[in-house]
Amino acid sequence: MDVMEKLTILTDAAKYDAACTSSGAQRGHKAGHIGNTSSSIAGCCHTFSGDGRCVTLLKVLMTNCCVYDCKYCVNRCSNDTRRAVFTPEELADLTIQFYRRNYIEGLFLSSGVLVSPDYTTERMIRCLDLLRNHYRFNGYIHAKAIPGTSQELVTRLGLLADRLSVNIELPSEQGLTTLAPNKTRKAIFRPMGLITNTLKENKEELVKYRHAPRFAPAGQSTQMIIGATPDSDRHILSLTQSLYDKYSLKRVFYSAYVPVVENTLLPALDTKPPLLREHRLYQADWLLRFYGFRAEELLDEDDPNFNPLVDPKCSWALKHPEFFPVEVNTASREELLRVPGVGTVSVKRILYARRARKLEHEDLRKMGIVMKRAQYFITCKGKILDGLKLQQDSILRGLIAAERAALPGAELEQLSLFEQAG
Amino acid sequence: MEIIYRYDGTFEGFLSCVFDSYVNKEYPTAFQDEAHIAGSLFPARWVGTDLRHAQRVLVSLGKIDPYARELVVKGFLTCAPERERIIYRFIRSLYAVGKPLLRQLSDEAVLPLLKAVRHLDGEVHLLKGFVRFSDFEGTLAGEIRPKNRVLPLLRPHFCDRMYNETFLLYDRTHREALVHQTGKWAIIPLESFKMAAPSAEEAQYRRLWKRFYDTIEIKERRNPGLRMSNMPKRYWETMTEFQDEDYFLAGADPLPEHQMQRRTLEGKRHDAR
Numbered sequence: 001m002d003v004m005e006k007l008t009i010l011t012d013a014a015k016y017d018a019a020c021t022s023s024g025a026q027r028g029h030k031a032g033h034i035g036n037t038s039s040s041i042a043g044c045c046h047t048f049s050g051d052g053r054c055v056t057l058l059k060v061l062m063t064n065c066c067v068y069d070c071k072y073c074v075n076r077c078s079n080d081t082r083r084a085v086f087t088p089e090e091l092a093d094l095t096i097q098f099y100r101r102n103y104i105e106g107l108f109l110s111s112g113v114l115v116s117p118d119y120t121t122e123r124m125i126r127c128l129d130l131l132r133n134h135y136r137f138n139g140y141i142h143a144k145a146i147p148g149t150s151q152e153l154v155t156r157l158g159l160l161a162d163r164l165s166v167n168i169e170l171p172s173e174q175g176l177t178t179l180a181p182n183k184t185r186k187a188i189f190r191p192m193g194l195i196t197n198t199l200k201e202n203k204e205e206l207v208k209y210r211h212a213p214r215f216a217p218a219g220q221s222t223q224m225i226i227g228a229t230p231d232s233d234r235h236i237l238s239l240t241q242s243l244y245d246k247y248s249l250k251r252v253f254y255s256a257y258v259p260v261v262e263n264t265l266l267p268a269l270d271t272k273p274p275l276l277r278e279h280r281l282y283q284a285d286w287l288l289r290f291y292g293f294r295a296e297e298l299l300d301e302d303d304p305n306f307n308p309l310v311d312p313k314c315s316w317a318l319k320h321p322e323f324f325p326v327e328v329n330t331a332s333r334e335e336l337l338r339v340p341g342v343g344t345v346s347v348k349r350i351l352y353a354r355r356a357r358k359l360e361h362e363d364l365r366k367m368g369i370v371m372k373r374a375q376y377f378i379t380c381k382g383k384i385l386d387g388l389k390l391q392q393d394s395i396l397r398g399l400i401a402a403e404r405a406a407l408p409g410a411e412l413e414q415l416s417l418f419e420q421a422g
Numbered sequence: 423m424e425i426i427y428r429y430d431g432t433f434e435g436f437l438s439c440v441f442d443s444y445v446n447k448e449y450p451t452a453f454q455d456e457a458h459i460a461g462s463l464f465p466a467r468w469v470g471t472d473l474r475h476a477q478r479v480l481v482s483l484g485k486i487d488p489y490a491r492e493l494v495v496k497g498f499l500t501c502a503p504e505r506e507r508i509i510y511r512f513i514r515s516l517y518a519v520g521k522p523l524l525r526q527l528s529d530e531a532v533l534p535l536l537k538a539v540r541h542l543d544g545e546v547h548l549l550k551g552f553v554r555f556s557d558f559e560g561t562l563a564g565e566i567r568p569k570n571r572v573l574p575l576l577r578p579h580f581c582d583r584m585y586n587e588t589f590l591l592y593d594r595t596h597r598e599a600l601v602h603q604t605g606k607w608a609i610i611p612l613e614s615f616k617m618a619a620p621s622a623e624e625a626q627y628r629r630l631w632k633r634f635y636d637t638i639e640i641k642e643r644r645n646p647g648l649r650m651s652n653m654p655k656r657y658w659e660t661m662t663e664f665q666d667e668d669y670f671l672a673g674a675d676p677l678p679e680h681q682m683q684r685r686t687l688e689g690k691r692h693d694a695r
Contacts, residue, residue, distance in 0.1 A: 011637040014638075035583055044547075051639050051640050051641075051649070055635070094630065100584075101556065273640075353525050353526070355525055367528055
């Protein structure tokens with residue numbers, strides 16, 4: 001089998017993994033090595049595929065052979081599909097040649113489980129070792145830690161990679177038991193905890209010895225599949241919150257389930273991937289990481305799922321009229337961050353500009369604040385925007401209209417505005 | 423009195439205009455680059471470039487605030503129509519008001535410059551990813567057609583990343599090239615540049631990349647609108663994955679010029695929608 005065929009099979013098998021970021025490691029050029037890692041906080045997208053998702057890394061599996069039989073997965077052993085294995089040399093050569101041409105930022109290496117987790121991880125290590133130490137590749141590497149791998153191997157993997165991730169796969173234990181019989185929640189969280197601890201120790205070592213080898217400098221992330229099991233948004237978001245709290249994860253990714261197999265335990269094959277739901281979860285995830293929200297503020301037992309019509313921040317704002325209006329000229333950073341239509345960049349600009357003089361509504365518009373959303377929730381020098389009607393339903397209608405055009409379409413069509421608004 | 427300043431089109435020339443406008447106690451209404459002089463009803467003054475004058479203006483800006491200086495330097499790289507007038511207005515206000523002007527984000531003397539520079543920074547950020555190189559016997563070459571003059575800002579990124587490489591990056595819009603060889607670089611004017619035909623090996627890596635690009639898409643999630651807003655069509659012209667079949671054949675001619683123009687037009691129509 002030639003490299004073209006292997007690349008096709010092993011890309012096709014890796015494409016459902018959502019994570020494709022190159023942020024978090026800032027490493028300049030090193031003498032005698034190839035490349036560096038992006039200095040931008042936002043990472044660097046090298047292209048966008050036809051589905052609109054960013055392509056940053058060469059995202060492939062080392063092999064799609066797998067001894068496990070997870071029901072939702074294209075690579076499960078009972079699936080009749082073509083199998084391939086990259087040799088370390090092939091993979092290293094592809095990475096270097098793609099990188100030199102500026103096609104990619106680095107390598108995202110995942111793998112099906114060949115023989116055993118330890119065996120697979122050793123092969124991955126051999127591959128990354130070749131890339132780092134023989135080809136002297138200094139760019140970004142994201143590697144998957146496979147549940148069940150021994151501690152020593154995970155540590156070695158982390159010393160070669162910029163970021164490690166362990167996929168949670170399904171948001172609940174119950175989902176795992178039915179759909180991924182070879183995986184248990186404990187087996188997934190063990191390596192995650194291990195990585196968190198090693199990261200902490202490494203940080204302390206680096207304080208003592210500046211040249212101590214760095215363990216996964218871009219931290220750890222995870223992903224879970226949305227819509228394959230009946231878990232609520234609330235459950236998923238609380239899980240996310242606890243992952244950030246307890247495991248200091250850098251990112252949690254969500255992947256809308258795309259039906260790839262007929263199984264009575266799974267959604268039917270003609271089910272559309274729940275893109276809007278995934279979108280809402282990402283919006284909420286940003287609120288947790290950058291806006292000072294907690295999961296329990298956004299969803300509760302009475303409202304366990306996100307409103308498809310308005311984004312989570314607007315939704316929160318509509319439920320908390322007592323918090324508003326916020327006076328732009330005196331409010332704290334934390335308060336401003338809670339105003340719909342005001343993002344982290346807007347807040348920075350407001351705080352910077354208002355030290356020179358008091359801001360008016362017109363100033364905010366010019367500074368790039370999304371007034372279509374923000375207008376209902378703010379005052380400037382004590383005044384609300386002229387001619388604005390502040391009634392619950394007109395606000396809701398305005399907010400829905402402000403976002404609608406940008407949403408993933410399919411699911412919205414079935415919803416009537418009045419059912420939800422009433 | 424309305425007056426137009428004419429200069430040689432260089433950044434130092436423009437700063438010399440700023441210097442002279444204070445010497446002459448004038449407020450020029452427009453600036454004309456030597457290369458684009460159009461007839462005008464207003465009287466015009468030719469300003470010769472004086473490097474010492476230019477240096478004095480630049481240093482004075484930096485003394486008020488390094489960020490102000492950065493805005494002026496970057497502003498001159500932007501594609502904003504009448505960028506000189508926009509920058510000039512900012513400098514006048516800056517000398518009058520001082521550092522606090524920088525906090526007036528919505529002020530008419532500041533906002534147009536901020537917008538132009540944000541557009542420039544945005545394009546630089548995108549191009550760090552969208553630039554494509556081809557390997558010609560060990561030397562790398564790439565082309566872009568940006569709106570702003572991005573090469574000076576892309577320079578630190580690519581020279582650090584590709585420290586050990588010899589490469590050339592050609593800007594089709596401004597007809598200049600960034601050339602680099604192990605730590606040494608230059609940005610030079612280059613009237614035209616035509617990439618050589620790919621070797622068998624180069625063509626193979628192009629095909630591998632194209633295959634990867636086509637395979638990584640999840641067909642069930644197809645969303646051309648989202649792709650276009652993340653990566654406007656005008657960038658596709660020089661990106662490997664969007665070229666015609668010929669581009670992936672060893673020894674084949676690179677894109678002929680007329681085809682590239684057609685593509686650009688298509689891109690424009692999409693942008694307008």
